Amino acid sequence: MSDKRKRTRRAPRRRFPARMARWLARATLWLGIRVGGVTVAVVGAATVFYLMQLPEADELLDGRERGSVTMLDRNGDVFAWRGEQGGVVSAADMSLHLRNAVVATEDKRFWNHYGISPRGIAGAIRINLREGRSALSGHGGSTITQQVAKLVFLQDESTWMRKLKEVPYAFAMELAYTKEEILSIYMNRAYLGASANGFEAAAQRYFAISAREVDIPQSAMLAGLLTAPSRFAPTRDLSRAQNRSRVILRLMHEQGYISDTEYVDARTSPAVLSAEAQRRSGGYFADWIMEDGPEFLTSETSEDIRIATTYDPALQRAAEQGLTGVFEELVREGSQAQAAVVVLSRDGAVRAMVGGRAIGGAGTFNRATQALRQPGSAFKPFVYAAGLEGGMNPTDYLVDRPITLNIPGSGPWTPQNYTRTHIGPVSMHEAFARSINTTAVQVSEETGRGRVIATARALGLDSALQDTPSLALGVSETTLLDLTGAYAAFLNRGLRAEPFGLLEVRLRDGGELLLNRETPEPVRAVSERTAGYMTWMMGQVTASPYGTGRRAALEDRPVAGKTGTTQAARDAWFIGFSGDYVTGVWMGYDDNTPLTGVTGGGLPAEIWKRVMRGVHQGQGVTPLPALVPIAPQTPPQVATANSGNNGRVVIRRERVEQRTEDAIRNVVEGVLRGLLGN
Structure with missing residues (x-):
């Protein structure tokens, strides 16, 4: 058989894979166009459906189910917070540094996208796969708009259902609200640790100032809480919170929000807690007030209230130091023995309370x-x-x-x-x-x-x-x-x-008296x-x-x-x-394990003596x-x-x-x- 005839017979075999590939490409394109069309139609219909249900943006700023409780000591200074701390301030009124820190951390394309960021999603998938996780585990690539959808509308949905609904919800919010309104909702509803909901509450909780006033280091520390509010709360571990804030500062610098000089200054002078936030004492006293006070004004209140109390921080320090000193000096190391101290004025006013030693995950049992x-x-x-x-x-x-x-x-x-x-x-x-x-x-x-x-x-x-x-x-x-x-x-x-x-309970805003203790x-x-x-x-x-x-x-x-x-x-x-x-x-x-070698006239009397020495320091007889x-x-x-x-x-x-x-x-x-x- 001649070579020409052989080539002629082999030619159809070579052309068949090429024709098959073209057919598959056309079929895939045909299917893709139709699936894409159906997807666009479904997403569009869902977007219109959710768009018709969205309330006014102002109605979404405060999502707390309960009000906040702020406690004042006998000097009128704040010493404890309970309930859900909040405070509504629009994003436009917050510090520009804080807004930039949030955008740099959570969604650097926020001002330009229309609710979702394909590049952000692709980057998140790439990071997840590189770190050994599945494509949709770990980093989600969610925009701030998607996070608002999750915070406000999709909290009770399963992970897959939430992911499906986030997209039309995000599109709907982008159509219904301005970028400033979406950012305001996010910055007022995000949980930031220590019972603080929103950046106004967090700024007050950690720095005793408004979110309108926070500087660059403070803004970076607050924005750093968004990833893991409990882990990075500065009241829990200040050095960890400061390290996290340095990551935020780097992002702000890379994205052009702060200059070289501002970046260096902020890294060398990180944010620190306010004097109120540094006070770790008074927790047992505050818990007792919440338990002992009327429920409709403490645990069940829907208002933001302030409670004036008999608590004395100086006497609390004396009680804590007296107890701690005895255990450090006179009790064997590693002892699991517990102790408690109460200090009262002669009229029954409780001035200090130590409900136990913080050992072995002692918890909040008073x-x-x-x-x-x-x-x-x-x-x-x-x-x-x-x-x-x-x-x-x-x-x-x-x-x-x-x-x-x-x-x-x-x-x-x-x-x-x-x-x-x-x-x-x-x-x-x-x-x-x-x-x-x-x-x-x-x-x-x-x-x-x-x-x-x-x-x-x-x-x-x-x-x-x-x-x-x-x-x-x-x-x-x-x-x-x-x-x-x-x-x-x-x-x-x-x-x-x-x-x-x-002593008394007042509304936090306006100061209206709700309850007053009568002698x-x-x-x-x-x-x-x-x-x-x-x-x-x-x-x-x-x-x-x-x-x-x-x-x-x-x-x-x-x-x-x-x-x-x-x-x-x-x-x-x-x-x-x-x-x-x-x-x-x-x-x-x-x-109820028996104490070894301890009677009331021994270590408890020694604790009592040291506490009373501190309590009476500088006082007459x-x-x-x-x-x-x-x-x-x-x-x-x-x-x-x-x-x-x-x-x-x-x-x-x-x-x-x-x-x-x-x-x-x-x-x-x-x-x-x-x-x-x-």
């Missing part, structure tokens, strides 16, 4: 207000106060000896002293200062548990109290705040001092005589050589208080007061309102009871003479106070 713990011997002031109300005197004698009580349904119960020893006859005030258990039970049983419970209730303990002989030893749970508030009544000459922290009428919890005697007896706890709270004594002023240690040392307390402040300290483990008892003229006659009265001790000495002396003393003191104007 051990000062939420933890129900057994007070142990810190409950004994209510027992002895009930005894005094019933006619006893601090100089009455009791007998510290083994006693056994028959408890119906439980059988015999024998209370033990901490020392496991007994000292026999002992005055009431010494038994209290030594924290003897047997005598506390005797006083409770002799006075009547009903009267003890009523006295504790009158003083401010609202939790359940067990009507059993062990009531006297503090087995009924309470909170540190309630216990400290009850002690305040002794300092307050027997008038109940209910703990409070909220309640004085309620007498115990007599002034009882309060005075108890103050003196608690003074012996810190001042006498046998007092369990000697470690809490202050060098420059008299103080009074009581230690408390529960069974197996699961809780250790010291609650006490000076002439001006009442402070409570609790120490223990959240899981206010004397305690103590009533000193008159010692008996003759030794008392004491006899133990027989088994017929359940092991109680009967005090036979007549008290008529003592009561007469007390009455005369009270009359004389009353006349003197009248003459001296006190």
